Amino acid sequence: MSEAIKTDVIIIGAGPCGLFNVFELGLLDLKCHLVDILDRPGGQCAELYPEKPIYDIPAWPVISGQELTDRLMEQIAPFNPVFHFNQMASELKKLDNGHWQLKTDADTVLEAPVIVISAGGGSFMPKKPPIPGLEEYEGKSVFYSVRQMEAFRDHDLVIAGGGDSALDWALNLQPLVKSLTLVHRRDDFRAAPDSVNKMRALVADGKMKLVIGNIKQVTGENGQVESLSVKTKDQGDIDLSCSRFLAFYGLTMKLGPVAEFGLNLHENLIPVDTEKFQTSEPGIFAVGDINYYPGKLKLILSGFHEAALMAQEAFRIIHPDKKLRFQYTTSSSDLQNKLGVNDKDAA
Amino acid sequence: MQINVTDQNGKRHELEAIEGWQIMEIIRDYGLPIKAECGGSCCCATCHVYVTGDWLDKLYPMRDDEDDMLDETFDREDNSRLSCQLIMSEELDGIELTLSDGARP
Numbered sequence: 001m002s003e004a005i006k007t008d009v010i011i012i013g014a015g016p017c018g019l020f021n022v023f024e025l026g027l028l029d030l031k032c033h034l035v036d037i038l039d040r041p042g043g044q045c046a047e048l049y050p051e052k053p054i055y056d057i058p059a060w061p062v063i064s065g066q067e068l069t070d071r072l073m074e075q076i077a078p079f080n081p082v083f084h085f086n087q088m089a090s091e092l093k094k095l096d097n098g099h100w101q102l103k104t105d106a107d108t109v110l111e112a113p114v115i116v117i118s119a120g121g122g123s124f125m126p127k128k129p130p131i132p133g134l135e136e137y138e139g140k141s142v143f144y145s146v147r148q149m150e151a152f153r154d155h156d157l158v159i160a161g162g163g164d165s166a167l168d169w170a171l172n173l174q175p176l177v178k179s180l181t182l183v184h185r186r187d188d189f190r191a192a193p194d195s196v197n198k199m200r201a202l203v204a205d206g207k208m209k210l211v212i213g214n215i216k217q218v219t220g221e222n223g224q225v226e227s228l229s230v231k232t233k234d235q236g237d238i239d240l241s242c243s244r245f246l247a248f249y250g251l252t253m254k255l256g257p258v259a260e261f262g263l264n265l266h267e268n269l270i271p272v273d274t275e276k277f278q279t280s281e282p283g284i285f286a287v288g289d290i291n292y293y294p295g296k297l298k299l300i301l302s303g304f305h306e307a308a309l310m311a312q313e314a315f316r317i318i319h320p321d322k323k324l325r326f327q328y329t330t331s332s333s334d335l336q337n338k339l340g341v342n343d344k345d346a347a
Numbered sequence: 348m349q350i351n352v353t354d355q356n357g358k359r360h361e362l363e364a365i366e367g368w369q370i371m372e373i374i375r376d377y378g379l380p381i382k383a384e385c386g387g388s389c390c391c392a393t394c395h396v397y398v399t400g401d402w403l404d405k406l407y408p409m410r411d412d413e414d415d416m417l418d419e420t421f422d423r424e425d426n427s428r429l430s431c432q433l434i435m436s437e438e439l440d441g442i443e444l445t446l447s448d449g450a451r452p
């Protein structure tokens with residue numbers, strides 16, 4: 001097991017509310033590590049609607065999901081948060097010293113006196129196609145993401161999907177693999193037009209194949225895929241022999257391991273009080289879409305408010321002997337120092 | 348005004364409908380099993396329904412983004428629509444819909 005990384009606060013989820021926790025905790029000098037299964041910050045804003053306008057962020061008459069994420073990242077940069085992306089927070093346990101230990105599925109071990117769960121609508125997970133028996137091959141020769149490109153070198157690869165992930169990986173892996181076939185149900189792609197053009201050029205050059213149809217069956221042995229059966233409109237059922245299969249059918253949110261943390265749940269949400277936003281376990285807080293209390297609205301601005309109150313109690317837990325002063329960022333030179341905006345410091 | 352929704356277990360429900368609401372919202376408000384993860388923004392396809400018979404022709408034609416999203420589902424049929432893209436109106440009074448398996452929460 002790897003050595004535990006010690007910090008003040010571990011935040012599960014790097015959506016908008018997860019990110020703003022860093023700011024409120026940072027003002028109180030508390031350092032944060034964040035874990036997210038996605039490969040970048042922003043949660044739903046970045047994954048589901050990066051281009052869509054949001055109209056109810058105070059003082060921003062209109063801002064897109066991606067822009068909001070970028071602004072939050074800029075706002076929290078002075079506090080140097082540490083991100084652990086592409087990792088699922090999978091196990092939580094209480095240590096003898098009263099601290100919490102969080103493990104991820106990539107074997108990162110974190111330890112802190114305070115945990116903030118900002119898991120939103122749950123962990124983003126790949127949608128799995130209803131191909132009978134596919135589970136047997138998962139993680140061995142069938143994958144839903146690429147962690148290492150090398151793992152596909154010299155393989156006969158089939159990629160399924162029509163969005164950016166499918167097209168980007170087709171283009172990136174094509175030079176490495178022995179053969180490549182892209183399978184999509186329509187001859188029309190949602191991915192960026194530039195990627196689609198590049199893909200079509202490779203097909204025209206005979207460097208990869210494009211098959212329009214639905215994958216219905218998988219055959220193979222001991223987790224090693226040998227062929228996929230595709231139902232096509234014009235050629236009937238065809239078999240594609242392959243040694244690796246990558247499926248990109250989009251993502252969906254599932255509560256996931258947080259459900260096993262031993263916290264009280266209310267219809268897949270975590271009940272909290274509305275003074276500190278603490279869960280049934282002292283030292284574990286829940287902020288943003290994942291929490292539940294009477295009157296809760298799943299809005300970004302609710303999460304921002306919750307973060308400010310949570311931070312107060314987090315401070316008291318971490319520094320029981322210290323007195324907490326209430327200060328404004330406008331007038332406190334102490335806070336301005338932390339934000340790196342104090343003139344005297346800059347000189 | 349009313350819509351008729353058959354759930355994933357084959358049980359038919361008659362729902363009072365409100366003009367101008369997304370049909371997804373009516374189904375969700377009634378408590379039937381519909382995930383509607385993106386809250387009606389045409390970016391999740393977890394509000395996928397099948398439209399019975401002639402009702403299909405009475406609907407507003409599908410936009411490209413709905414077509415693309417439906418392609419992400421595994422159980423698309425010729426009568427598939429996203430219920431968040433269907434707005435309740437008088438012409439749809441009595442429409443018959445079936446919830447898809449992929450809409451299960």
Ligand SMILES: Cc1cc2nc3c(=O)[nH]c(=O)nc-3n(C[C@H](O)[C@H](O)[C@H](O)COP(=O)(O)OP(=O)(O)OC[C@H]3O[C@@H](n4cnc5c(N)ncnc54)[C@H](O)[C@@H]3O)c2cc1C
Pocket residue numbers: 012013014015016017018019035036037038042043044045048049052053054055056087088089090118119120121122123124255256257258287288289290298299300301303384385386388390
């Ligand atoms: C289409 C759409 C439009 C919206 N419009 C608005 C709007 O106009 N105004 C508004 O206020 N709100 C809007 N919302 C809602 C808003 O996006 C959410 O309230 C907000 O994203 C919640 O933020 P969060 O940080 O709590 O959670 P999320 O944004 O859901 O982020 C949670 C993150 O936690 C990660 N995670 C969860 N569990 C784990 C785990 N075990 N391990 C690792 N990572 C994990 C997830 O991968 C995810 O990245 C909209 C939502 C959608 C889908």
Ligand code: FES
Pocket residue numbers: 371383384385386387388389390391392393394416429430431432
């Ligand atoms: S609710 Fe997400 S597409 Fe309709």
